[in-house]
Amino acid sequence: MRTVTEITTSSLDAWHDQQPAPALQSAIERGGVVTCPSLAFAVSDAERALFDASLADDKRKSIYIRPGRDGITGTTATGATRDTVARMIERYADASHALVDGLFPGYRARSHATGTSFRPRAIGDMSSGRALSWRKDDTRLHVDAFPSNPTHGDRILRVFSNVHPTTLARGWRVGETFADMAERFLPRTHGLPPGGAWLMYKLHITKRPRSAYDHLMLQLHDLAKGDLDYQRTCPQRAVDFMPGTTWICFSDQVMHAAMSGQFMFEQTYRLPLSVIADVEASPLRTLERLTGRALA
Numbered sequence: 221m222r223t224v225t226e227i228t229t230s231s232l233d234a235w236h237d238q239q240p241a242p243a244l245q246s247a248i249e250r251g252g253v254v255t256c257p258s259l260a261f262a263v264s265d266a267e268r269a270l271f272d273a274s275l276a277d278d279k280r281k282s283i284y285i286r287p288g289r290d291g292i293t294g295t296t297a298t299g300a301t302r303d304t305v306a307r308m309i310e311r312y313a314d315a316s317h318a319l320v321d322g323l324f325p326g327y328r329a330r331s332h333a334t335g336t337s338f339r340p341r342a343i344g345d346m347s348s349g350r351a352l353s354w355r356k357d358d359t360r361l362h363v364d365a366f367p368s369n370p371t372h373g374d375r376i377l378r379v380f381s382n383v384h385p386t387t388l389a390r391g392w393r394v395g396e397t398f399a400d401m402a403e404r405f406l407p408r409t410h411g412l413p414p415g416g417a418w419l420m421y422k423l424h425i426t427k428r429p430r431s432a433y434d435h436l437m438l439q440l441h442d443l444a445k446g447d448l449d450y451q452r453t454c455p456q457r458a459v460d461f462m463p464g465t466t467w468i469c470f471s472d473q474v475m476h477a478a479m480s481g482q483f484m485f486e487q488t489y490r491l492p493l494s495v496i497a498d499v500e501a502s503p504l505r506t507l508e509r510l511t512g513r514a515l516a
Contacts, residue, residue: 222454222455223455224394224397228244229257233258236319236322238322240325244324244468250498250501251397251473251474251501252474253394253467253469253474254468255459255466256465257465258464259466260383260464260465261312261315267304270297270301270305273342275305276339276340277296282337282339284335284336285310285313285335285336286335287333308338309337312336313333313336317330319379320468326497327377327495332489332490332492332495333487334490337485338483339482339484339486341482343358343479343480343482360444360451360477361445361450361451363401363441363503364376364472365434367426368427369427370426370427370428370430371490372428372516373493373502373503373515374491375491375502376471376472377469377489377490378471378488379467379468380461381465381467382481382484383484384463384482385463387463388481388482389460389481390460392458392460392461393457393459394456394475394476395476401454402440405440405444406440406510406511408439408443411435412430412432416430417430432513432516433515437507444475456475458479
């Protein structure tokens with residue numbers, strides 16, 4: 221029987237000084253979402269005054285910072301306004317690191333952070349005038365996979381917070397379990413052509429050679445998004461994350477779609493399997509069991 225992603229509600233209400241939470245770690249490593257309705261990220265009046273979709277440039281949906289890089293990317297803001305936005309995003313990064321280091325100390329969050337973003341645009345905002353391709357349409361159920369940045373089985377952990385100033389929820393759909401989705405679409409996938417991974421790397425299409433795992437994950441992402449009948453009829457449920465809510469999941473494992481909302485923070489970590497407690501539940505091990513071969 222196919223089942224829908226499990227949602228676990230937590231009473232957490234503070235970002236700092238949390239104790240390790242093995243039950244919550246097990247919930248997310250096994251493909252669930254942990255939601256914390258009382259864990260709000262505080263935004264100052266000066267910061268909230270900047271909440272406007274036009275804060276993001278036309279080329280990106282997010283304003284973001286990257287570890288080891290100076291400044292922020294993706295915003296039209298300049299001068300003091302730009303500095304305020306940067307400090308706000310940096311504060312969210314610090315809060316997320318403290319939260320993850322407290323709850324899941326084995327993850328060593330700060331050393332595995334890859335980026336922090338603020339999304340001022342509403343879901344479906346087409347103000348840039350550019351048509352959205354179906355592959356980039358995040359209102360379709362999908363797992364995260366990166367075309368240019370192969371993970372080789374590393375996990376993608378994300379911390380999200382809805383900071384909308386009124387009552388607008390961040391509306392998601394979550395779908396069936398990763399294993400059920402993979403079992404459904406694997407027969408339609410194909411292997412990497414000989415020399416294909418090397419050629420993409422040499423042509424700078426990818427940042428390192430793509431593994432068989434990454435090749436499968438990208439196909440599963442595309443096959444699910446491209447199958448409109450699947451999008452309509454697969455096991456799924458709607459989840460509303462209200463303003464003041466923070467939620468955590470491995471987005472490489474949770475079938476998810478963002479349906480509505482505006483003004484959200486997101487912190488991303490890329491975790492090697494060596495820090496994961498339940499390695500056998502990971503997408504890599506799941507796909508290796510289903511295909512009967514090593515993939516990374």
